[in-house]
Amino acid sequence: MSAKIKFDNWIDVKERKLALRKLLEEPNSFEEWKKYALELDSLEGKDVWKKKKETSLYDYKEVEKLVKVLSKKREMKDIYGIVHYIRVNLMKNLYSTMNPVLFQVCNYGTKYLIEEYQEEMLKSLEFIANFNEKYFPLYKKLEFFSETRHSYGRTALLLSGGASMGMYHTGVIKTLFEQNLLPRIVCGSSAGSIVASLLCTEAYENVKFLIERDLKLGPFEYKHKKFSFLRRILRYLNKGVLLDVEVLKEFLRENIGDITFQEAYDKTGWILNITVTGYKEHDNHRYSQFL
Numbered sequence: 603m604s605a606k607i608k609f610d611n612w613i614d615v616k617e618r619k620l621a622l623r624k625l626l627e628e629p630n631s632f633e634e635w636k637k638y639a640l641e642l643d644s645l646e647g648k649d650v651w652k653k654k655k656e657t658s659l660y661d662y663k664e665v666e667k668l669v670k671v672l673s674k675k676r677e678m679k680d681i682y683g684i685v686h687y688i689r690v691n692l693m694k695n696l697y698s699t700m701n702p703v704l705f706q707v708c709n710y711g712t713k714y715l716i717e718e719y720q721e722e723m724l725k726s727l728e729f730i731a732n733f734n735e736k737y738f739p740l741y742k743k744l745e746f747f748s749e750t751r752h753s754y755g756r757t758a759l760l761l762s763g764g765a766s767m768g769m770y771h772t773g774v775i776k777t778l779f780e781q782n783l784l785p786r787i788v789c790g791s792s793a794g795s796i797v798a799s800l801l802c803t804e805a806y807e808n809v810k811f812l813i814e815r816d817l818k819l820g821p822f823e824y825k826h827k828k829f830s831f832l833r834r835i836l837r838y839l840n841k842g843v844l845l846d847v848e849v850l851k852e853f854l855r856e857n858i859g860d861i862t863f864q865e866a867y868d869k870t871g872w873i874l875n876i877t878v879t880g881y882k883e884h885d886n887h888r889y890s891q892f893l
Contacts, residue, residue, distance in 0.1 A: 619645055626709070632777045639710035648708045655715040659704050661697035665715055669722050676729050681738045684726050685746055692723065692754055757785045758875075763792025771797040772813060779809045789875040796854070802872035803858050 622642040629635035643649060655662045668691055675683040694700060699719065704712045711717060731743060759778070761771045771794060778784040784806075790798030804812045863874055 615645055632781060636710055639708075643708050643710060646709075651707055652711065652714050655713060657704075657713070659701050660699050660713075660716070662713075662715055664697045665699060665719050669715070669719050672722050672726050676726060681730065681733050684730060688723070688726055688730075689746075689750065689753075692750055694755065756787055758787035758789055759785045761788065761790040761794030761798050763794055768793025768797055775801060775809070776813050779813070784809065786871060787873040787875070789877070791877040795876040796850075798874060798876065799854070799858055802870060802874035803861060803866050805870050806872075 619642060622638050622645070625638045626635060626642070629638065643652075655666065668687070672684060672687060675687065699716050704716065730738070730746065733743075735743075759774075761768075761774075764770075775784065775797070788798045788802055790796070800812065801809065861869075866872065866874055
């Protein structure tokens, strides 16, 4: 291959990388973002890093051994063996597989061995759930999954503050919902507490409509005469704030109503947590929640 052809190919690859990075900034869906991220990883040679299991960032030898054991026991239909191994090994950050550095190298994903381990764990859990009840009764399945969830813990979605930046929470909720990954425990602070409250007072099956109806613009773009640009400037000069809290209260009452944490949980099954900061300098912070 001539030097000119090599140079032209290098230019093409470089331009494609720049184009992909730009596309990653404003994708239309998670699937689209994933597609661009994987292509960029391939162009940048990150696939080589993913395939290489050896690294000091996690105990790859133990992970590899566990994957082989679980796979073998599934093939043998050794239900009690799988139950034992999962009880012992299903924990967060097992063998440092959740080391943050492992998820900062690539645009998408991490070591293939870690992804294989996660997939094998899911297959094993499904194997237990679907196993013939004649040999592994339903009450034993319920007992196993109850104990496992208790020891493993539950995932929560934390929505931070950030004024109108809270609109970005909508995209996070939309993507998690579409991927069936939206946790039932939601925590919010400031702008995040507004979005969390709107979410946790709706039934799970209505989340799609909630995103389209209330969260698309929501309280951050609420159409009201008190939100005019001039009134915002005058309010900021006189009171030091841009938005009128009464307008926000009006929006929330219209869309949520007067409802307690207990009532919201009974109605929807969501577990809502809201952090409240004290108004005065030395006030204690409070954590309103229903668990």
